[in-house]
Structures are given as structure tokens and as C-alpha cells.
Amino acid sequence: MTLAGLHANVPATKTRDRRRKFNTALDALDQHNLVALVGEAGVAGRYRNFELLREDGSGTEYKVPGDELPSREAISVPADFFRQGWHLVLTDQEIVTYLAIIDRTGHLRMATRTDSDRDVGVDLKSDVRHGTYGISGEAYSSVHQLHRFGLIELRDPMPNRRNPVRDYPPLPLDENAVVPETAEVPPERLPYRLIYPPDTAAVYQNALERVLDVLAT
Numbered sequence: 001m002t003l004a005g006l007h008a009n010v011p012a013t014k015t016r017d018r019r020r021k022f023n024t025a026l027d028a029l030d031q032h033n034l035v036a037l038v039g040e041a042g043v044a045g046r047y048r049n050f051e052l053l054r055e056d057g058s059g060t061e062y063k064v065p066g067d068e069l070p071s072r073e074a075i076s077v078p079a080d081f082f083r084q085g086w087h088l089v090l091t092d093q094e095i096v097t098y099l100a101i102i103d104r105t106g107h108l109r110m111a112t113r114t115d116s117d118r119d120v121g122v123d124l125k126s127d128v129r130h131g132t133y134g135i136s137g138e139a140y141s142s143v144h145q146l147h148r149f150g151l152i153e154l155r156d157p158m159p160n161r162r163n164p165v166r167d168y169p170p171l172p173l174d175e176n177a178v179v180p181e182t183a184e185v186p187p188e189r190l191p192y193r194l195i196y197p198p199d200t201a202a203v204y205q206n207a208l209e210r211v212l213d214v215l216a217t
Contacts, residue, residue: 023047033057075103078203085207086151093139098146100124100133105196117157121195143192148214150202153195161189 026047029035036051036059052062077099081087087095104122113119124143129135147154197203202210 026050033059075099076106077102078197080204084203084205086203089207089211090149091142094142094146096133097124097135097139097142098151100129100135101143101146101152101194101196103133104128104194117155117193118190120155121153121193123191123193125191143194149210150198150200150205150214151196153198153200155193155195157190157193 026035026037027041030037034053034055034057036053037046038049039046054060054062090098101122101124104124108122124133124135124140129140143152143154146152
């Protein structure tokens with residue numbers, strides 16, 4: 001799988017068919033002022049060296065946002081995310097969560113770190129994922145699938161997250177009362193630690209093959 005579905009070592013008939021479809025797509029983009037083609041229709045070489053134009057239809061040259069914008073205003077995604085087809089196999093929720101993790105990692109790349117498991121990678125606390133990225137709880141749950149696919153590494157600082165102790169003695173209402181030594185305070189719920197990029201480097205693998213392998217296990 002490659003970008004635009006173009007493959008090497010295919011029969012000439014299939015190559016011509018794909019080239020025709022590709023040229024038809026360029027014609028459609030040209031009609032919407034999204035690409036600039038060379039020469040008039042029917043002229044040889046019309047589709048060579050075409051130029052991408054801005055997505056607002058203004059007819060001006062397209063420029064990669066990261067080339068001029070500060071890093072905090074642009075998210076840098078590996079080119080292989082598209083080359084390997086990850087944008088075609090991930091759900092919208094998985095993609096937006098993946099981008100949020102990349103962005104959060106970039107913002108905190110210079111932060112002082114410790115060796116604590118609570119300090120590795122980044123987290124998407126409720127106020128961050130809702131307030132900064134607008135990510136719902138359902139979308140946030142996709143961190144588990146992103147971890148399975150190898151696009152991120154997920155570490156859980158709460159080994160008993162799924163089965164926490166629930167029978168806690170009630171704490172006294174009087175703030176001046178002495179709390180018995182046997183009384184336990186419910187543990188603090190810690191967010192998952194999300195590490196990007198992971199050691200697996202799955203983003204450089206064929207997305208469809210990787211996803212099918214993971215879902216088959």
C-alpha cells in the first residue's frame with residue numbers, strides 16, 4: 001500500500017488504468033482551483049509537475065503549515081503515517097487521539113523529568129483532553145487500540161485500576177476528629193502515561209497488514 005494507491009511492479013494495463021484515474025482526479029481538483037496544471041486539456045505533459053494550491057480555493061501556492069508556523073501551532077506527523085496507509089485504517093477517534101498525544105508530547109518535550117512511572121511520557125487528563133483538545137471519554141478510550149497497533153506505548157501507573165479496593169471505612173465528618181490508623185483513603189486515580197514515539201515504530205509498517213495481524217490475535 002502506498003499513497004494514492006500507486007504500486008510498483010504491476011502490469012502495464014493496470015498502470016495505465018491507475019494513471020487515467022489519477023489524471024481524472026487531478027482534473028477534478030483543477031476545477032475547484034486546488035491544483036495548477038501545465039498547459040491546456042489534451043496537451044502532452046499536462047499532468048506533469050502539477051502544483052498544489054491552498055485548500056481555500058484562492059489559487060495561491062500551497063505551503064506546508066510547519067514551514068512557517070511556530071511548532072506549537074502545527075503538529076508534525078511522520079510521512080509514513082500516510083505512506084503506509086494509517087489514515088485509511090484508523091477511526092476518526094483514533095486519529096484525533098493520536099494527534100493529541102503527538103501535540104502534547106511536543107509541548108512538554110523540554111519539561112523536567114524524573115525516573116518515576118508517573119512522569120514518563122505524557123497524559124491526557126480530563127481537563128486537558130476536554131478543555132484543550134475537545135476529546136470525549138469514548139474517543140480517549142482509543143489509546144488502548146493505538147497501543148495495540150504500536151503507534152504509542154501505554155503505561156498504567158495504577159496496576160489495580162480495574163479492581164480497586166471499594167470497601168473503605170467512612171471518614172469522620174468532624175475535621176478535628178482523629179482518623180483511626182486502620183482507615184484507608186481511596187487511592188488517587190492516575191491517568192495513563194502515553195509515550196510517543198514508541199520503540200516499536202509501527203508507523204513505518206504497512207498499516208493494513210499490521211491492523212489485521214493485531215485484530216487476529
